């Protein structure tokens with residue numbers, strides 16, 4: 001009989017205690033312990049995105065990197081955006097994409113700047129020679145225990161990066177997007193069950209869910225689908241750069257029904273599905289990848 005432990009979701013990926021660690025935001029994935037699994041050695045493609053041209057924000061690390069690797073292995077050319085400090089992570093992703101024989105375009109820059117968002121889209125469209133998948137993953141999250149201590153600068157930045165940039169990128173991209181294009185945003189379980197220490201972040205994620213559902217209705221007549229992914233606790237640089245109090249890192253993720261944090265690669269198939277023609281009848285939806293926490 002074959003050993004089926006590798007199929008047990010409780011221990012299919014790391015389910016131990018994480019070492020306490022902290023980096024300044026945005027953090028470098030390559031310095032994390034253990035390294036997140038973004039599918040570098042495990043994701044296998046099967047031609048689901050042949051010929052597609054995707055822009056992925058936050059594509060250097062974590063969930064965005066998992067989407068970038070998977071898209072390239074499914075046959076897409078990929079442009080990724082990230083912050084300039086994240087160049088080492090971005091270079092690794094470029095190598096992984098090129099190893100699949102796909103085109104990789106690196107476009108560093110700050111999404112809280114509207115004119116950069118416009119340039120980003122133009123550059124992605126020009127260098128990829130087309131654009132038909134927008135996978136918007138970048139986000140910022142900083143925990144603050146008390147609303148009276150939430151700096152207005154942080155509040156503004158959270159909304160600029162997590163919400164305003166979606167409006168700016170989509171506005172800039174619409175003239176380029178053909179019928180059949182797919183837009184994927186990244187919300188969170190926080191959009192359904194907000195934590196008391198993540199008020200600005202959770203509110204921004206509620207906004208992303210609302211934006212996604214409304215935009216899907218607006219763009220349906222154009223033949224463009226819009227959906228969102230709602231991750232639960234996933235082991236990424238975001239978490240060790242202030243998204244959680246550092247004392248919460250060792251047991252990060254253990255509170256969900258599957259009793260462990262997820263790895264970015266566990267979201268890859270959902271981002272692929274939503275980008276691909278297999279999801280032709282799916283729009284205005286939110287897909288949870290949460291380890292068992294319900295979203296509604």
Ligand code: NAD
Nearest residue numbers: 058061062063082110111138139188231233234236237238
């Ligand atoms: P991550 O740190 O790997 O990715 C976040 C990325 O956002 C960074 O790599 C960075 O490139 C980008 N970013 C941040 N500020 C930016 C700015 N001003 N301009 C341009 N890019 C900027 O972490 P992740 O967990 O993979 O995060 C990806 C998305 O998943 C985020 O939207 C996050 O809110 C969401 N999410 C994560 C979790 C989780 O547990 N990790 C849970 C729910 C939702």
Ligand code: MG
Nearest residue numbers: 060061086237
């Ligand atoms: Mg990063």
